[in-house]
Amino acid sequence: MLVFEFKIKAQKYQYLAIDEAMRIGQFVRNKCLRLWMDANKEDQINRNKLNKYTKVLSDSEEYPFVHKLNSMARQASAERAWASISRFYDNCKQKKPGKKGYPKFKKFSRSVEYKTCGWKLSNDRKYLSITDSTGIGKLKLVGSRDLHFYQKNQIKRVRLVRRADGYYAQFCIEITRIENSNSTGNYLGIDLGLESFYTDSTGKKVENPRFLRKSEKKLKKLQRKLSKCKKGSTNRRKAQARLARQHLKVSRQRKDFVVKTARCVAMSNDIVVIENLNIKGLVRTKLAKSINDASWSMFRDWLEYFCKVFDRKLIAVNPNYTSQDCSNCGQRIKKSLSTRTHICSCGARLDRDHNAGINILNKGIDSVGHTQIAQEYWVNASGQMSQWMC
Ligand SMILES: [Zn+2]
Known part of the structure; x- marks a missing residue:
């Protein structure tokens, strides 16, 4: 995974809309956590169940704002909740010393994550549009990175992040990066x-x-x-x-x-x-x-x-x-x-x-x-040799 980051340039109302989207994401995450905390053992809460629960939340009349956020972004929030739950389980299983990191409710989320839908890149790849009902709209991307090198389907996640000096968009790009490197002998x-x-x-x-x-x-x-x-x-x-x-x-x-x-x-x-x-x-x-x-x-x-x-x-x-x-x-x-x-x-x-x-x-x-090191050396060396011969 590679992450490219751009600064966002937008209108005030759009920044407010991004804040709202972050709040909804946080709300979904916290609700999922609450569901897990209140559940019995028989309920067997897992990642899948939390994902389904986001649908329940968005359909409910009690929380009319939840549906504004794109469905897969809602799921991404549920996945975040599950990530902190499973980290806690792992720490308990491995018997890590000290605190096990019991999941906490988030109060000041500073990001919201979209998956493969709910957003669009302009053809010149200089604008990102958020297409759900949060009202964020079209955002200008400022940065030196070039997204042209990548196919749209390589972008697995888009994250909006708030920092002390403004708002940013991150693109998580799936590539397997193995560079051709010569063995050094060191x-x-x-x-x-x-x-x-x-x-x-x-x-x-x-x-x-x-x-x-x-x-x-x-x-x-x-x-x-x-x-x-x-x-x-x-x-x-x-x-x-x-x-x-x-x-x-x-x-x-x-x-x-x-x-x-x-x-x-x-x-x-x-x-x-x-x-x-x-x-x-x-x-x-x-x-x-x-x-x-x-x-x-x-x-x-x-x-x-x-x-x-x-x-x-x-x-x-x-x-x-x-x-x-x-x-x-x-x-x-x-x-x-x-x-x-x-x-x-x-x-x-x-x-x-x-x-x-x-x-x-x-x-x-x-x-x-x-011996193992020596063997790997040999494989490396011969691998390189065949490259040179080509
Ligand atoms: Zn000595």
């Missing part, structure tokens, strides 16, 4: 850190970019300013808006950095090994803030994505003792978080995170087995 182990973003098994450190740190600092400053404003005052409202825009800026910059870094790692290595951190579990400790800031989980998601795209192997290993054990002789050397250098009696002396990166790489290769 393996890499990655130790995600707090001081630098990560340190790899070659000893290279990747820092959080300066612009990101700078705008995060500004974010904190705006936060402080907001807390000084009187409640209900105009100044406070303005400060809130400024803060929201800064949040948006930081999250965009962070995503940009993470995507580029993950792409680069996947492109230049055949095998990437990372720690299998239970990030949710860690976040509850006092490291929480820095971990969130370093946006690790986002990085891992993108790494997974790019490893698929470039046909690379991604291995997650248990992180236990990776920072304690000596990467040279295997001796366990206890050290506190503040000890930054690994020193061993075997003569090894290197940066703590570099040592961890090597251990992570070794663990990953052990878990797959050298």
Whole structure:
């Protein structure tokens, strides 16, 4: 799935209509959740039943506004409810530590999703029309992406999103993206850190970019300013808006950095090994803030994505003792978080995170087995050779 995003340009009444559509979607989602909460075991609520329930809602005279939203958009809302229910079930089944994420009612939905109908793209692909009875109408799309490359039936979802700086339309496009990539012969182990973003098994450190740190600092400053404003005052409202825009800026910059870094790692290595951190579990400790800031989980998601795209192997290993054990002789050397250098009696002396990166790489290769790697290499190499011969 690829997601393309455009800014929307429209009239005031259209923005209000989009808000209304989001409210209806939220209403449907919450109603589905309520149905599930009130149900007995015998009712066996599932995705299908929730989908059917959206029809009941739109037919009912009690909620005359529901039918305005396109039927498949209503179903998409029901699917969202089901997604949060099934996530909760999964967490319970896997016995995840901590909270299981019991589904909550949404109060401030900021998006509404259409599936394959209820909308139309203009022939020049510069306008999106919403054709249900919500009254949204024709929206101008502003952005540098070109939708001409894709068939209309490749667009599986259209989502309208509200952000601090306006409204956006997202198009989810179904394509299988596998890029032709040559095998590089490189393996890499990655130790995600707090001081630098990560340190790899070659000893290279990747820092959080300066612009990101700078705008995060500004974010904190705006936060402080907001807390000084009187409640209900105009100044406070303005400060809130400024803060929201800064949040948006930081999250965009962070995503940009993470995507580029993950792409680069996947492109230049055949095998990437990372720690299998239970990030949710860690976040509850006092490291929480820095971990969130370093946006690790986002990085891992993108790494997974790019490893698929470039046909690379991604291995997650248990992180236990990776920072304690000596990467040279295997001796366990206890050290506190503040000890930054690994020193061993075997003569090894290197940066703590570099040592961890090597251990992570070794663990990953052990878990797959050298022979399997060698075999895959051979297949890769011969595959390429036949390409060249063509
Ligand atoms: Zn040693």
